[in-house]
Amino acid sequence: xxxxxxxxxxxxxxxxxxxxxxxxxxxxxxxxxxxxxxxxxxxxxxxxxxxxxxxxxxxxxxxxxxxxxxxxxxxxxxxxxxxxxxxxxxxxxxxxxxxxxxxxxxxxxxxxxxxxxxxxxxxxxxxxxxxxxxxxxxxxxxxxxxxxxxxxxxxxxxxxxxxxxxxxxxxxxxxxxxxxxxxxxxxxxxxxxxxxxxxxxxxxxxxxxxxxxxxxxxxxxxxxxxxxxxxxxxxxxxxxxxxxxxxxxxxxxxxxxxxxxxxxxxxxxxxxxxxxxxxxxxxxxxxxxxxxxxxxxxxxxxxxxxxxxxxxxxxxxxxxxxxxxxxxxxxxxxxxxxxxxxxxxxxxxxxxxxxxxxxxxxxxxxxxxxxxxxxxxxxxxxxxxxxxxxxxxxxxxxxxxxxxxxxxxxxxxxxxxxxxxxxxxxxxxxxxxxxxxxxxxxxxxxxxxxxxxxxxxxxxxxxxxxxxxxxxxxxxxxxxxxxxxxxxxxxxxxxxxxxxxxxxxxxxxxxxxxxxxxxxxxxxxxxxxxxxxxxxxxxxxxxxxxxxxxxxxxxxxxxxxxxxxxxxxxxxxxxxxxxxxxxxxxxxxxxxxxxxxxxxxxxxxxxxxxxxxxxxxxxxxxxxxxxxxxxxxxxxxxxxxxxxxxxxxxxxxxxxxxxxxxxxxxxxxxxxxxxxxxxxxxxxxxxxxxxxxxxxxxxxxxxxxxxxxxxxxxxxxxxxxxxxxxxxxxxxxxxxxxxxxxxxxxxxxxxxxxxxxxxxxxxxxxxxxxxxxxxxxxxxxxxxxxxxxxxxxxxxxxxxxxx
Amino acid sequence: xxxxxxxxxxxxxxxxxxxxxxxxxxxxxxxxxxxxxxxxxxxxxxxxxxxxxxxxxxxxxxxxxxxxxxxxx
Ligand SMILES: Nc1nc2c(ncn2[C@@H]2O[C@H](COP(=O)(O)OP(=O)(O)OP(=O)(O)O)[C@@H](O)[C@H]2O)c(=O)[nH]1
Ligand SMILES: [Mg+2]
Numbered sequence: 001x002x003x004x005x006x007x008x009x010x011x012x013x014x015x016x017x018x019x020x021x022x023x024x025x026x027x028x029x030x031x032x033x034x035x036x037x038x039x040x041x042x043x044x045x046x047x048x049x050x051x052x053x054x055x056x057x058x059x060x061x062x063x064x065x066x067x068x069x070x071x072x073x074x075x076x077x078x079x080x081x082x083x084x085x086x087x088x089x090x091x092x093x094x095x096x097x098x099x100x101x102x103x104x105x106x107x108x109x110x111x112x113x114x115x116x117x118x119x120x121x122x123x124x125x126x127x128x129x130x131x132x133x134x135x136x137x138x139x140x141x142x143x144x145x146x147x148x149x150x151x152x153x154x155x156x157x158x159x160x161x162x163x164x165x166x167x168x169x170x171x172x173x174x175x176x177x178x179x180x181x182x183x184x185x186x187x188x189x190x191x192x193x194x195x196x197x198x199x200x201x202x203x204x205x206x207x208x209x210x211x212x213x214x215x216x217x218x219x220x221x222x223x224x225x226x227x228x229x230x231x232x233x234x235x236x237x238x239x240x241x242x243x244x245x246x247x248x249x250x251x252x253x254x255x256x257x258x259x260x261x262x263x264x265x266x267x268x269x270x271x272x273x274x275x276x277x278x279x280x281x282x283x284x285x286x287x288x289x290x291x292x293x294x295x296x297x298x299x300x301x302x303x304x305x306x307x308x309x310x311x312x313x314x315x316x317x318x319x320x321x322x323x324x325x326x327x328x329x330x331x332x333x334x335x336x337x338x339x340x341x342x343x344x345x346x347x348x349x350x351x352x353x354x355x356x357x358x359x360x361x362x363x364x365x366x367x368x369x370x371x372x373x374x375x376x377x378x379x380x381x382x383x384x385x386x387x388x389x390x391x392x393x394x395x396x397x398x399x400x401x402x403x404x405x406x407x408x409x410x411x412x413x414x415x416x417x418x419x420x421x422x423x424x425x426x427x428x429x430x431x432x433x434x435x436x437x438x439x440x441x442x443x444x445x446x447x448x449x450x451x452x453x454x455x456x457x458x459x460x461x462x463x464x465x466x467x468x469x470x471x472x473x474x475x476x477x478x479x480x481x482x483x484x485x486x487x488x489x490x491x492x493x494x495x496x497x498x499x500x501x502x503x504x505x506x507x508x509x510x511x512x513x514x515x516x517x518x519x520x521x522x523x524x525x526x527x528x529x530x531x532x533x534x535x536x537x538x539x540x541x542x543x544x545x546x547x548x549x550x551x552x553x554x555x556x557x558x559x560x561x562x563x564x565x566x567x568x569x570x571x572x573x574x575x576x577x578x579x580x581x582x583x584x585x586x587x588x589x590x591x592x593x594x595x596x597x598x599x600x601x602x603x604x605x606x607x608x609x610x611x612x613x614x615x616x617x618x619x620x621x622x623x624x625x626x627x628x629x630x631x632x633x634x635x636x637x638x639x640x641x642x643x644x645x646x647x648x649x650x651x652x653x654x655x656x657x658x659x660x661x662x663x664x665x666x667x668x669x670x671x672x673x674x675x676x677x678x679x680x681x682x683x684x685x686x687x688x689x690x691x692x693x694x695x696x697x698x699x700x701x702x703x704x705x706x707x708x709x710x711x712x713x714x715x716x717x718x719x720x721x722x723x724x725x726x727x728x729x730x731x732x733x734x735x736x737x738x739x740x741x742x743x744x745x746x747x748x749x750x751x752x753x754x755x756x757x758x759x760x761x762x763x764x765x766x767x768x769x770x771x772x773x774x775x776x777x778x779x780x781x782x783x784x785x786x787x788x789x790x791x792x793x794x795x796x797x798x799x800x801x802x803x
Numbered sequence: 804x805x806x807x808x809x810x811x812x813x814x815x816x817x818x819x820x821x822x823x824x825x826x827x828x829x830x831x832x833x834x835x836x837x838x839x840x841x842x843x844x845x846x847x848x849x850x851x852x853x854x855x856x857x858x859x860x861x862x863x864x865x866x867x868x869x870x871x872x873x874x875x876x
């Protein structure tokens with residue numbers, strides 16, 4: 001016989017810790033149907049027939065917040081065999097409030113008072129037997145962290161499953177009479193659930209009223225009794241119930257609970273004095289954010305990512321770096337020699353000489369740095385030329401223990417078995433590159449998730465929301481939205497994943513949609529290319545990109561907040577600030593692994609498939625009448641580019657090359673530069689800012705159309721990896737599409753307005769285009785400043801159907 | 804009528820009545836702010852909003868707009 005144990009309790013009461021202890025590695029993480037609330041299930045260790053379900057952390061079973069609705073639905077509709085209610089022993093009073101509600105469900109319940117270790121240390125006294133009698137359920141003191149009491153509590157739960165436990169009746173006599181009376185309306189409800197339903201009738205719970213289908217007569221009768229009572233109490237029935245629950249708890253604890261050392265400042269209090277201090281809070285916040293960014297983006301995260309991208313999924317790497325320096329020096333010599341040879345060849349050709357015998361020829365070679373500036377001019381004589389020819393390309397394996405990258409190994413192997421050219425390309429440029437793209441993000445994401453887990457479980461994350469709430473709520477975002485956006489300046493993928501820490505679904509969705517507006521590091525090469533090629537390297541281009549990103553976030557927040565999809569009042573910000581404590585390493589690793597793995601699984605598929613698709617489109621096409629591998633100029637992608645380039649004519653860059661570059665930017669934004677290198681210069685490889693093709697690009701762009709191109713590419717749909725992350729976090733195809741389409745439309749409109757109006761400053765304005773731009777601008781301003789839609793009143797319950 | 808919004812940092816106040824309705828009121832009460840309970844105002848966030856209070860032995864933060872629904876003695 002299968003037993004399902006529902007693990008219910010307040011946030012931070014230790015459910016996840018207990019869940020991990022109970023199930024070990026035997027767990028499945030997913031989402032509750034249709035919503036982004038996490039659903040975890042697992043088999044109890046050594047009990048294959050006992051399933052544990054970790055419910056979302058909730059304070060109550062009200063019909064108002066998403067988590068509570070999800071938990072309630074599960075408890076009422078799926079009826080687990082037993083509830084294991086875990087409460088925080090250091091915060092008994094509020095935790096028992098949920099217990100009083102769970103005890104009415106007609107499902108047997110075992111109460112686990114967690115954090116027994118701290119309770120004991122504090123010297124607090126809980127009289128278990130007396131409390132058991134008052135609450136009418138078995139109670140066990142446990143420590144999920146230290147592992148004490150675990151066996152006892154599971155044994156009790158299993159024993160209790162399916163037994164009949166009488167609901168605990170705690171309300172005053174007059175209310176009990178009414179509840180008894182209401183049970184007459186509940187003829188279809190099983191005996192043990194009648195009590196719960198009668199309370200819901202008393203509270204006028206909309207969801208239950210709908211489900212019960214009472215006739216008008218009955219509703220009137222109920223209403224009459226409730227109104228009379230409300231007049232008597234001068235309060236609504238829902239509040240009367242809540243009041244009496246807390247009154248009951250207060251009375252019970254008076255006799256059964258003694259808290260020690262009242263009034264003395266705890267360590268947590270002292271920390272909080274500093275951390276959320278009027279003057280220190282913001283500097284400390286900035287410092288913490290800097291550390292998170294520095295570790296996950298600038299240093300550890302990017303080292304790991306570079307290692308995976310350039311090492312494991314690139315040419316290869318030196319074992320522990322030994323020999324790398326010597327190799328790099330040799331490589332520099334080789335590059336110098338190649339430059340000299342090329343200069344000499346060209347000079348000889350110009351004079352009609354054969355370089356091999358041009359003994360008197362002397363020329364010079366320009367050495368460029370990364371940015372395309374001439375760093376040095378060196379003379380090249382015939383003797384130099386001969387010397388240069390002798391320089392061999394260094395072989396890394398001669399300099400140390402060199403481990404070739406996966407693509408190199410695979411390519412060697414494929415060549416050795418004479419694999420067909422197209423299949424080789426599919427495997428190397430399609431599949432391996434796609435897998436590499438997924439795995440390349442993994443180290444960074446793991447590092448970030450580790451840090452986030454630390455901030456969350458030590459208690460600082462709640463303070464972040466506390467400190468930043470004032471600013472962000474104006475844009476329909478949460479105080480915690482700051483972190484995704486900060487991380488997003490490094491890379492949008494972990495940025496989007498960082499939105500996981502935002503509890504409120506609406507805030508989280510809004511954050512996910514807007515996070516990638518901030519230029520990530522992969523967009524910097526595009527900025528450098530456009531600034532260098534067409535805007536004379538103007539200093540303001542890069543700052544303007546960040547400003548426009550911030551502008552896009554703020555305006556999108558305000559506009560979206562007022563739409564129907566996001567309407568209604570933001571969830572009341574009534575948030576617990578948990579005590580600070582030092583988290584355990586195993587909790588951190590567990591959380592990191594779980595979230596990281598879910599990225600690989602859910603986002604990985606999308607990234608991989610999309611990379612293969614773009615590989616196919618850009619490598620295949622018709623040439624000389626037959627279909628096959630072609631250069632990008634003749635590929636299907638080029639065809640698609642020509643077909644759709646007209647869309648971008650109003651933005652000033654309706655060429656197929658620019659369209660193709662935008663599409664390849666979906667694989668990774670820095671690809672835009674590489675694609676331009678191929679399409680405008682025939683270079684297989686250009687430097688980061690693409691200086692080699694600057695002059696070629698000037699024929700295709702004007703300064704203003706280039707700026708419009710830049711803005712569009714910064715704001716439009718992010719790369720596939722980020723789209724995969726969006727899909728993972730939204731947990732809904734509908735919302736993912738909404739996010740992408742919104743971003744593209746937003747990007748289009750902003751670029752359109754900038755191009756059309758900006759053109760006047762270059763004397764090329766177009767009257768019709770400008771009129772349209774002005775109309776769009778007006779519409780934009782209207783959406784920004786209109787009053788908020790009041791379609792959904794505050795009382796509306798959560799709509800579970802979305803998604 | 805005095806509300807929690809007007810209470811000063813360091814004060815301990817007693818809740819007299821809760822205003823508002825529906826989700827917000829229920830949420831505030833669910834968190835333990837009910838008639839007759841003592842609330843100690845710990846601090847105001849650096850940017851002036853929200854506030855942090857102690858109620859039923861734990862720390863809770865709430866916005867001033869919501870605090871305005873809580874009438875105190
Ligand atoms: N000292 C001590 N700490 C504990 C115990 N159980 C859990 N904790 C700590 O309490 C914190 C919260 O525990 P979680 O298991 O994440 O709580 P949760 O109920 O899953 O919280 P939500 O997921 O937010 O609902 C963690 O940092 C744990 O390490 C315990 O028995 N003793
Ligand atoms: Mg948890």
